[in-house]
Amino acid sequence: xxxxxxxxxxxxRVLVLAxxxxxDPHHGKTTRGVVDYASFPVVALLDSTYDGDVxxxxxxxxxxxxxxxxxPTTAIVGVAPTGGRLxxxxxxxVTASITAGLHVEAGMHEFLADDPELAALARDCGVGLCDxxxxxxxxxxxxxxxxxxxxxxxxxxxxxxxxxxxxxALELHLESLRRGRxxxxxxxxxxxxxxxxxxxxxxAVVADFIAGAVEQLVVDGSALGDLLWVEGQGxxxxxxxxxxxxxxxxxxxxxLLVLCHKAGMDHLEGHARHAIPPLRELVDLHERSAxxxxxxxxxxxxxxxxxxxxxEARAAIAAATAxxxxxxxxxxxxxxxxLTDACLGT
Amino acid sequence: xxxxxxxxxxxxRVLVLAxxxxxDPHHGKTTRGVVDYASFPVVALLDSTYDGDVxxxxxxxxxxxxxxxxxPTTAIVGVAPTGGRLxxxxxxxVTASITAGLHVEAGMHEFLADDPELAALARDCGVGLCDxxxxxxxxxxxxxxxxxxxxxxxxxxxxxxxxxxxxxALELHLESLRRGRxxxxxxxxxxxxxxxxxxxxxxAVVADFIAGAVEQLVVDGSALGDLLWVEGQGxxxxxxxxxxxxxxxxxxxxxLLVLCHKAGMDHLEGHARHAIPPLRELVDLHERSAxxxxxxxxxxxxxxxxxxxxxEARAAIAAATAxxxxxxxxxxxxxxxxLTDACLGT
Numbered sequence: 285x286x287x288x289x290x291x292x293x294x295x296x297r298v299l300v301l302a303x304x305x306x307x308d309p310h311h312g313k314t315t316r317g318v319v320d321y322a323s324f325p326v327v328a329l330l331d332s333t334y335d336g337d338v339x340x341x342x343x344x345x346x347x348x349x350x351x352x353x354x355x356p357t358t359a360i361v362g363v364a365p366t367g368g369r370l371x372x373x374x375x376x377x378v379t380a381s382i383t384a385g386l387h388v389e390a391g392m393h394e395f396l397a398d399d400p401e402l403a404a405l406a407r408d409c410g411v412g413l414c415d416x417x418x419x420x421x422x423x424x425x426x427x428x429x430x431x432x433x434x435x436x437x438x439x440x441x442x443x444x445x446x447x448x449x450x451x452x453a454l455e456l457h458l459e460s461l462r463r464g465r466x467x468x469x470x471x472x473x474x475x476x477x478x479x480x481x482x483x484x485x486x487x488a489v490v491a492d493f494i495a496g497a498v499e500q501l502v503v504d505g506s507a508l509g510d511l512l513w514v515e516g517q518g519x520x521x522x523x524x525x526x527x528x529x530x531x532x533x534x535x536x537x538x539x540l541l542v543l544c545h546k547a548g549m550d551h552l553e554g555h556a557r558h559a560i561p562p563l564r565e566l567v568d569l570h571e572r573s574a575x576x577x578x579x580x581x582x583x584x585x586x587x588x589x590x591x592x593x594x595x596e597a598r599a600a601i602a603a604a605t606a607x608x609x610x611x612x613x614x615x616x617x618x619x620x621x622x623l624t625d626a627c628l629g630t
Numbered sequence: 631x632x633x634x635x636x637x638x639x640x641x642x643r644v645l646v647l648a649x650x651x652x653x654d655p656h657h658g659k660t661t662r663g664v665v666d667y668a669s670f671p672v673v674a675l676l677d678s679t680y681d682g683d684v685x686x687x688x689x690x691x692x693x694x695x696x697x698x699x700x701x702p703t704t705a706i707v708g709v710a711p712t713g714g715r716l717x718x719x720x721x722x723x724v725t726a727s728i729t730a731g732l733h734v735e736a737g738m739h740e741f742l743a744d745d746p747e748l749a750a751l752a753r754d755c756g757v758g759l760c761d762x763x764x765x766x767x768x769x770x771x772x773x774x775x776x777x778x779x780x781x782x783x784x785x786x787x788x789x790x791x792x793x794x795x796x797x798x799a800l801e802l803h804l805e806s807l808r809r810g811r812x813x814x815x816x817x818x819x820x821x822x823x824x825x826x827x828x829x830x831x832x833x834a835v836v837a838d839f840i841a842g843a844v845e846q847l848v849v850d851g852s853a854l855g856d857l858l859w860v861e862g863q864g865x866x867x868x869x870x871x872x873x874x875x876x877x878x879x880x881x882x883x884x885x886l887l888v889l890c891h892k893a894g895m896d897h898l899e900g901h902a903r904h905a906i907p908p909l910r911e912l913v914d915l916h917e918r919s920a921x922x923x924x925x926x927x928x929x930x931x932x933x934x935x936x937x938x939x940x941x942e943a944r945a946a947i948a949a950a951t952a953x954x955x956x957x958x959x960x961x962x963x964x965x966x967x968x969l970t971d972a973c974l975g976t
Contacts, residue, residue: 393836425870431903490739491840492833494873523921524771526880527840530866531873557777558923569918575869577904 296324299356301377305363306331306339310446315362317475321454327354330377348380360478361390369394382409391416391474393488416474417485426499430537431578435506438627439536440516441570442544443560444552449516449544450476452586457513459620466509470501472532476515487517487528494531502536520569537578540627541570546588547600563607584626585612642670645702647723651709652677652685656792661708663821667800673700676723694726706824707736715740728755737762737820739834762820763831772845776883777924781852784973785882786862787916788890789906790898795862795890796822798932803859805966812855816847818878822861833863833874840877848882883924886973887916892934893946909953930972931958
């Protein structure tokens, strides 16, 4: 994703454009991911609908003009709407950011740089437009190199979208680094790419090349370390995104899976007719869906307990272990030690 | 796929460019599909490496110049190489076809019309370039309309690529038409599109939109009839294409599956390390992989017995039924009656 017009990592100061979605953990997940995990400073958040002046210690502003007081270099579009198109409400903020001299990064399926009006404006203003989801050139089908890696590959899978697969991969990666492991977070979506500075948004590649793109990511990742935490996407049971999920699974060729689930949800968010099967069935489905040449086992259950209080969360974790016989925890709430142990066998 | 520069169905006379692959049932599958099932006449086949002058009653020629004696209007590239790029050996024949005034249709991932040299030549020669795999504009994720169709949807799935999923869908569709049913073949790949004149190559769409594209196809198909035979792609156990397969499965939301298998193959073609599980396990995997909101059952096993003699074929069919408890047959060899009965419940 390198672009010589972008601010370098050392000087990058980010304004996140989160208009309308700062309070929404689903459609605002890019915002939250960048705020929680990016190595560059997030100096302001833009959401004129947000009820408050501060979010996680970061100033919340109503306009790009107000944000300039915090001296940003780059605006990141922090909203990932279904279908991946730039909402009209955000377009004005993007235009204002360009006009104010900020570089803009976005993860839509419709690329900023392919929009003649935005592209011309960016050229006039001397700023860069970085489309995090734009696939690299030269993708193809996998070569089989993914089956030959000298690395432990762990993929996060889940019972739904937007329940924490990226967060779990990041938390277990960070815990592994703390333990001195040569750990690598492998980004497969726009937020992961915004955070880590590399990766491919596998949902945006040509469908035939999903597994090939992911193979390229794990091959590249294995040059950086020998413990790869691959960011999962979608769900095998999601009516929209299951194809990406299975291609990502087979392309990353993991030995281990961490099954993520949002405790308390019995159907897909926004899809009441799509029931989520019991955890033990999901474990079974995921293990059976491995390529015969590359068996994978579910090493642990990662619960997102954000709907529960502490006691309920502990009870849900105990119930998940009782149901599946697997270690379970909520790494965001209770720390990543237990699930990291489960994956590393320590 | 309509293009007003193309010859209309009534006058279209096709030369298939099959250079190097006429004898190859895998990489020449587009050629064979068009020869066997298209409603327009195929007047010549081009393969300078083919040992013979006639293939299935159609003249085989060495060059476009030689083909002109048969008065073609359109050249179809009949080769579908892995990765979807136009082989150099075929490029010269494409150029010769354009120069000779033929429209050209092709199903590569790299589009003819995006090749500046070919596009300029076609413009100069007044012919059309039709990229069968080019996705339509405006695709997105599914809306749920696929779960509301007033139609029986049957999807062909398989143990490998290029073993006959399109052929089985076509054979059962044609048998259903003979029975007076309002039957529709739903094309999902370049060969099916070349044959039927509509469809979307779902392996060429943006990965996030696989299921959405297929939903659009079954919705469109349900306007044409109430019995839809959806052309399957790839395999849930294929290391390259499984993502497309699952997205196609969930997007088409079938009630019934026909499981296709090439009798005698115990591993994926060209992938010796990828074993094919027993048929009963494949039946189970496919039924478990249905969306919880849209259960699907395997109605029948379609065996491709082309590696076997008649007695061996009958034995393989009996063995498939014994193993799975399901009706089995090779519709190409023994007729489509039995598998059509199995799907229609008659």
